[in-house]
Amino acid sequence: MIRVYADPQKCVGAGHCVRTVPEVFDQREEDGIVVLLVPAAPDALAAYLNKAVQLCPSQAIRIEHISENS
Amino acid sequence: MDSIAEAAAPVFPFKRECPFDPPPQYAAARAAGPVCPVTLWNGKRAWLVTRHAEIRAVLSDDARFSGAMAHPDFPTVTAARVVVDQNERAFVGMDNPAHDAYRRLFTREFSVRRMQALKPQISAIAEQLLGEMEAHGPPADLVALLAVKFPSLVMSALFGSPYEDHEFIIACAAARHGLTQSTGEAESKARELAAYVRRLIDVKEKTPGDDMVSRIIEEHVKPGKLARDDFAEIGAMILRAGHDTTTNMIGMGTLLLLQNDALRRQLTDDPSLIEAAVEELLRYVSPVQFSPRRVALEDVAIGGVTIPKGEGLFMLLGSANRDERVFERPDELDFKRDASAHLTFSFGIHQCLGQMLARYELHIVYAAILRRLPNLRLAVPLEQIRFKHDMQIYGVHNLPVAW
Numbered sequence: 001m002i003r004v005y006a007d008p009q010k011c012v013g014a015g016h017c018v019r020t021v022p023e024v025f026d027q028r029e030e031d032g033i034v035v036l037l038v039p040a041a042p043d044a045l046a047a048y049l050n051k052a053v054q055l056c057p058s059q060a061i062r063i064e065h066i067s068e069n070s
Numbered sequence: 071m072d073s074i075a076e077a078a079a080p081v082f083p084f085k086r087e088c089p090f091d092p093p094p095q096y097a098a099a100r101a102a103g104p105v106c107p108v109t110l111w112n113g114k115r116a117w118l119v120t121r122h123a124e125i126r127a128v129l130s131d132d133a134r135f136s137g138a139m140a141h142p143d144f145p146t147v148t149a150a151r152v153v154v155d156q157n158e159r160a161f162v163g164m165d166n167p168a169h170d171a172y173r174r175l176f177t178r179e180f181s182v183r184r185m186q187a188l189k190p191q192i193s194a195i196a197e198q199l200l201g202e203m204e205a206h207g208p209p210a211d212l213v214a215l216l217a218v219k220f221p222s223l224v225m226s227a228l229f230g231s232p233y234e235d236h237e238f239i240i241a242c243a244a245a246r247h248g249l250t251q252s253t254g255e256a257e258s259k260a261r262e263l264a265a266y267v268r269r270l271i272d273v274k275e276k277t278p279g280d281d282m283v284s285r286i287i288e289e290h291v292k293p294g295k296l297a298r299d300d301f302a303e304i305g306a307m308i309l310r311a312g313h314d315t316t317t318n319m320i321g322m323g324t325l326l327l328l329q330n331d332a333l334r335r336q337l338t339d340d341p342s343l344i345e346a347a348v349e350e351l352l353r354y355v356s357p358v359q360f361s362p363r364r365v366a367l368e369d370v371a372i373g374g375v376t377i378p379k380g381e382g383l384f385m386l387l388g389s390a391n392r393d394e395r396v397f398e399r400p401d402e403l404d405f406k407r408d409a410s411a412h413l414t415f416s417f418g419i420h421q422c423l424g425q426m427l428a429r430y431e432l433h434i435v436y437a438a439i440l441r442r443l444p445n446l447r448l449a450v451p452l453e454q455i456r457f458k459h460d461m462q463i464y465g466v467h468n469l470p471v472a473w
Contacts, residue, residue, distance in 0.1 A: 012170065012173060012177070012419050012421065013173070013174070013177030013178075013180070013181065013423075014415075014421050014422075014423075014425065015180075015181060015182040015185075015425075015426050018181075018182040018183075019182055019426070027177075027178075027181045027182060027183065028178075029178070030178065031174050031175075031177055031178050032174075032177030032178035032179075032180065032181040033174065033177065051410070054411065055410060055411075057129075057416070057417045057418055057419070057421035058130075058418065058419050058421075059130065
């Protein structure tokens with residue numbers, strides 16, 4: 001599994017994460033700032049999550065690979 | 071180092087040799103080092119940041135680089151732009167924390183969900199304009215009939231500005247983005263546009279509609295979170311940004327498709343390529359030429375070269391987008407590549423607020439052009455196309471086509 005962190009303080013609402021991994025990220029209706037839909041994602045989404053991290057202009061997203069039983 | 075740099079610093083901006091490629095000095099500067107000293111119109115030294123990695127790093131380093139346009143050392147490519155920058159009151163010219171506080175009042179208006187919901191309206195506008203172009207018949211100027219009108223109609227629907235005012239708004243954007251305007255002209259147009267939005271706020275306050283101005287009044291102005299005058303300045307910025315860049319992408323992108331039969335066929339045969347094609351066209355065209363800019367707040371070393379405190383830097387997005395370190399065969403237009411790392415919308419906290427709108431506009435308009443006008447071709451030799459060598463946002467002034 002991959003643990004996902006999103007920092008609403010750093011987010012500028014560019015929307016790349018929502019477009020890249022809509023299973024994991026959304027934007028708050030009230031202000032367009034990032035919101036996590038799930039705390040962790042399956043390894044199958046690793047490539048997309050890496051891309052979201054790379055595209056985020058304000059470094060608001062971080063991911064961490066975790067083992068199944070941790 | 072300093073004396074060598076000063077002696078060697080060429081005058082910026084440079085001229086393009088090929089209308090489709092950045093000035094050749096960019097590739098040479100990228101090969102020589104991550105920064106390149108240049109001399110500006112006022113004799114001041116500034117630094118070009120030419121590589122993808124260093125541009126991302128500078129734009130992410132708000133502690134050591136300021137994007138405050140009112141900073142006395144903020145670099146410009148024209149004298150006219152100095153006054154415009156000094157008077158910039160929208161968050162595009164602010165550092166944090168003020169930038170984020172203002173920007174956050176508007177991010178929701180440009181969220182992915184909101185922009186996706188606009189797609190049917192955007193499609194209808196594209197179809198309407200292409201219908202009018204067909205009715206006009208060939209030859210027709212695709213810039214005048216489509217590239218200019220399309221983002222104007224979209225912005226009108228989204229923002230709430232009456233469509234009949236679009237020529238005025240475009241003239242205001244052109245005054246800011248020109249390379250030849252007088253100082254008075256650039257600044258007076260900036261004031262006129264802010265005053266126009268200020269009057270629109272008054273109108274929408276009395277007679278609200280389903281548009282951005284009415285929503286912002288309700289959500290932020292009435293509760294006292296946003297002053298009407300500040301909204302007017304931000305609104306002017308949004309209107310300018312919503313017109314010029316998209317217009318130039320439509321003109322240049324269409325011209326590139328007309329110049330590359332194989333790419334055009336590829337896109338016609340497989341419409342699912344459109345998203346990748348738009349990212350690649352954004353990378354390749356890079357219409358914004360002399361922004362973003364920063365001022366060093368302290369002595370900062372970039373790749374072993376010290377940028378002294380108080381000196382200005384230009385992030386050459388068009389150079390980053392041709393950086394061999396990131397993009398293989400960077401001067402080749404290739405719809406099969408993953409171009410999404412391009413910096414056309416900049417990077418860092420100031421990355422374009424309207425970028426998702428721009429993407430959807432371009433997906434829809436290019437697809438509609440290819441579908442409705444399969445035999446589209448240039449109606450004049452390439453030599454008769456007037457490229458925007460006189461503007462800070464690059465594109466074509468005209469695109470006579472037949473079909």
